[in-house]
Amino acid sequence: MSVLILFNFTSQNIRAAGSGGTSGADFLEIGVGSRPLGMGEAFTAEVGDVNAIYYNPAGLGTLKFPVLSLMHQELIVDSRFENVSLVFPLYNGFFGFSTSVFWVPPFDKIDINGNTVGTVNFYNVSGIMAYGYSLGFMEVGGSLKYIYQQIDTLQLQSLAFDVGILKRITMYSPFDAPIKNLALGLSIQNIGTNAKDDSLPRLIRAGLSYKMSHFFGFNVDFIENAITSSDLYDFTSGFNESFRVNAGVELNYLDILFFRTGYKFNDAGKYTFGLGFNYAIKNIAFVVDASYQDAGVFGPIYSFTVTFKLIPKVITIEDKLKAEVHYQRGIKYFITDDIDGAIEEFKKARDYNPYHKNVDKKIKDLEELKELKRQNELLEKEQQKIR
Secondary structure, three states: OHHHHHHHHHHHHHOOOOOOOOOOOHHHHOOOOHHHHHOOOOOOOOOOOOOHHHHOHHHHHHOOOOEEEEEEEEOOOOOEEEEEEEEEEEOOEEEEEEEEEEEEEEEEEEOOOOOEEEEEEEEEEEEEEEEEEEOOOOEEEEEEEEEEEEEOOEEEEEEEEEEEEEEEEOOOOOOOOOOOOEEEEEEEEEEEOOEOOEOOOOEEEEEEEEEOOOOEEEEEEEEEEOOOOOHHHHHHHOOOOOOEEEEEEEEEEOOOEEEEEEEEEOOOOOEEEEEEEEEEEOOEEEEEEEEEEEOHHHOEEEEEEEEEEEOOOOOOHHHHHHHHHHHHHHHHHHHOOOHHHHHHHHHHHHHHOOOOOOHHHHHHHHHHHHHHHHHHHHHHHHHHHHO
């Protein structure tokens, strides 16, 4: 009976209730990370977060330092979902490992006569290797997955991969906001071998993330099943099919306290809420996140995540504000053709916040421009001597 309830949970709650195709390894659609879960799993275009491994591997290209994340989630029928994720810099990008386990404690196996004839083991495991890289004008990424499932005596193995892209641009905001405050993301997930006779839960995710200010942002994801060919056009019929929209918002107080909420359209679970706390001790910052989800008839679902970040320099909100002031001054000096002044201001911005977006590239480009000007001046002097 427990197995039947779990199958019903994964097919009706994890996926959209109206999905047009059936799939195996549905546990791959259980959301990872209490922060994304608190925002309705609208996370395809989010930047600077280790959970990009799951939602869009291109997002790994926006990370700045190594991160370790540990997650625990309580589901129905004593089932549990655990995840461990680790990312670190590699070849100007970020490489990540992630392992997820969806399991229940062993329970009695009952025959048709009502006799106990042993125990049932039920668990599903996925291992992911992912890499994200910034091309400057956009980020790209991909991941490879190994999937193992055991349901009593049935054992299944599958391979799959994800691909994704991310583009960050500057969008107007009436408030003080990050420079590139709008991100657009696209990822295609779970392309691979079948789980026995069923396809994996292939998904196409498109999303946007808009930071209206340093303290408030909202995300929206558009999700379409791609299990069968009909899924690719079913969404035109509306929410009666497999098309889903997830939306979430996040409000933070001085990057210390975080408040989140989200809503899922055309899904068994609707409302989500989340809280977060960020604190740093020397060069290690840790974040504690918790989330609550409404799982419809199955009741509430809770998750808890602890994330550790190895930060060479702890950046306070005051440091970020000072860095932004110097960065804007550098832009003004550059516009007036004061290259030395611009370089000096950009370096001051980097001193306050080494993770300020684009500051290293700005310094490098200006130093190259300065060198070109010097060479041109030398060339002009040589030509004048010849004359």
